Amino acid sequence: MKDYSEHSPDATVPVHLTLNGEPVSVDVTPNAILLDVLREQLQLGGTKKGCDHGQCGACTVHVDGIAMNSCLRLAVMCEGQEVTTIEGLAEADGRLHPVQQAFLERDAYQCGYCTPGQIMSATAMLDDERIASDDAAVREAMSGNICRCGAYRNILAAIQDARQQMQGADPARSDLASEVRS
């Protein structure tokens, strides 16, 4: 990270990052927040603002593969880094990421506003070997992402489905969300 401590707060500085696989240069003020730069300057609205204080998880993105609250990160901190947002998760041909596909099938959302953050946290979590695969561990790991619609049960089922899918097995219809009483 560069040292911007002597920089005027009103002037902008260029930041070079890899955004969803593409090189991007953007001029930002030193105190510009990554979330605001994504949403307003780069007009990538998929990353949501729910609190601006790192409390709700709606703004979760991957920075060098690690899930982060983009509302708690200065854009200038991303110099030379790889940033992935929800817009960069599906395949180039439009095929959904297994987590996205599982969210669709399990109805793991309602209003959809926390959904990008849930999905970005879930995809990072599934890659994180420190986090166990049982339901309780997933619930604990995902607890930084609030879903006020309360679709937690379906989100958990979707994550576990996607885990199976990504491991090459058939989606396990765990007892959690499989019964259909309608």
Added chain:
Amino acid sequence: MNEMTDPTVIGQRTPRVDGEYKLTGRAGYTGELHVEDMLYGYPVPATIAHGVLTSLDVDAARGMPGVVDILHHRRVPKLYRSPNSMGHGDQVSEIRLPFEDERIHYHGQYVALVVAETFDQARAAAHAVVARYRQEDDARPSLLLTDAEGDLLEEEGDSRGDPDAAFERAAVTLDETYCIEAESHLQMEMHATLAEWRGKRLIVHESTQGVVYQRNALARTFDLPQEDVEVISHYIGSGFGNKLFMWPHAIATAAAAQLVGRPVKTVLPRQQDMLTAGNRPASRQRIRLGAERDGTLTSIRHDSTTETSTVDRYVDSCGGATPSAYACDNVAISQRILPVNHGTPCPMRAPGEVSGVYALEAAIDELAIALAMDPVELRLHNYAQHDPQSGLPWSSKQLDKCLRSAADRFGWSQRDPGIGAMRDGDEIIGYGMASATWSAGRQPCEARVELRADGSVFAACGTQDIGTGTYTIVAQTAAELTGVPVERVDVKLGESSLPAGPLSGGSMTTATTLPAVAAAVRDAVDALKEIVTKPEGAFAGVDPDALQVRDGGLASEDKHISFAELLAMHDVASVNGKGQAAPGGEQEEYSFRSFGAHFVEVRWDPGISRLRVSRVVSSIDVGRAINPLAARNQVEGAIVMGIGMGILEKLEYDPRDARLMNSNASDYRVAVHADMPEVVDVELLDYPDFRFNEFGARGIGEIGLTGVGPAIANAVHHATGKRFRTLPITVDKLVEALG
């Protein structure tokens, strides 16, 4: 003939048709929209809750980089108050206009709106505005921190029989008061407005549950012909009631756009959203019950008081469900409101009734204990076979089946009713249950449908999808009635210029919208039949009534031709159908209500002072679920919100000055993934209510929330022996009561 007795698309689990947009970040919620030359608005909130703005210094802020203008009480275009009428569709959430005067009524009330080139610049300048106040010392911080009675609302009261005399005569009586702290909707997407003037026309993108209402209210506020205002809301990050009606930020933003002659976008910061854009008001409810020794209820009195603000009169009518709840001859309800120094309250999921059901169902549990009766049996003993309030039969009521089925699946018969009698290791287990109910309402509605030569169907209605799945059920309806696949139906909602549709509220959207869509489909089919049965038509000479709609086309006895082919054959791009539907004579013949039952297991670990909800088993009777996939999700989500109401959620106002102390998503606690019970088992009974509408659906947004709070409170009593009569039952209360 009822086409909906054996549907093939309606009633099927259907992934959301808007799902891919939400899952890939392309949905386009209001706050992330951009238009050319757009500026950013950022409100300056009052830092006191009660007093007067004595000075406002905007000079320093005005000179900051990028600042274009600053609105405040001395610099605002002429605005008018909305007539604020439900009947005329111009209801607003807060009747006071922004910047009307220097009086401060609540913490967070806007004293200015900064308009700047970028979001960062607007926020920085908003922080540089210097407001000085004279705080007055008689702020009213909360209903629950005062003994004040509030104003009795005669029109909200109701009674039958002689409940006072019956209470005096009753063998067993109960007289208790139940309270619920104020709650925040905390919808994930904050309120947002993007306002743009094109000449004298005003175009507003708003995150709203009611584009038509906001269009009408904006027309009144800016003295415009309704036709010159357009309100658009394609995706809404939910609302739970606080986006039903227009708030002052939308007026301020449109006024700013008018003043500076450029589009302005304002997204409320979370803190301001919680301060200014609605809350469920705190409630205090006194319940008096009288009963015979055998459990027969002889008297129910339900007297409620809820908060309103000092600038509006919001009534959260708690007693609405009570007169119809039990077969009891003597019932009275009353309602009072008390103005407090909060932002104006507004409907929040199952408004009023969820609070009333809590008080009543907790009281019924207490009565069951006093009578040494099983609480399920007590409810069945007083079962209302018809609506005791209207005297009408129910259109369909399966509450008894809900109670029995949920009890069965829960294992209620294994309950040891002794206090703290059930243990699992260090945890004490408590069982509790309660009934759920919500009125089934329906409004007039219009819709429009096109059959198109490309084989698709287009359906439009001026309602909204706030996450409940309205896009999908409209597509299912058009697919069901045309035989065109769901994925070939394009649905347009959320624009005030579309045929007038309902608010997304009150669990009325499904029953209101689908019959109008169905009528429009049939009208479009008739338009096509008219063309194809002409002498030169593909079905020349065939009686239009003999043509059947099947598999996306029309069929006579000897041939089937798709809509696409038919339209192409006649060189027609599309046919148009208009539909309208409204409640009718059935409203005079039946009472309409949804019902349910929640059974809850809590676990109390006294060693580490932890209370959690570990199991919820529910049966819900809402008629037919149009899309069971999304419908179950609604109930499960409502249960999560009910856990919040039961043990977590509380807006905390400073008792000294009425300032809100926890206006953020961390200090205001809602359920997160880790709070989920291990088991949430929701059953949707399938008893289509064809007396209500041809789809048999009664709506499902609210009912799942009702009854969860009392079921939890009743379970906590079973586990601990303590009867907590104020929600939420937080750990600090448990520790204080139980040591």
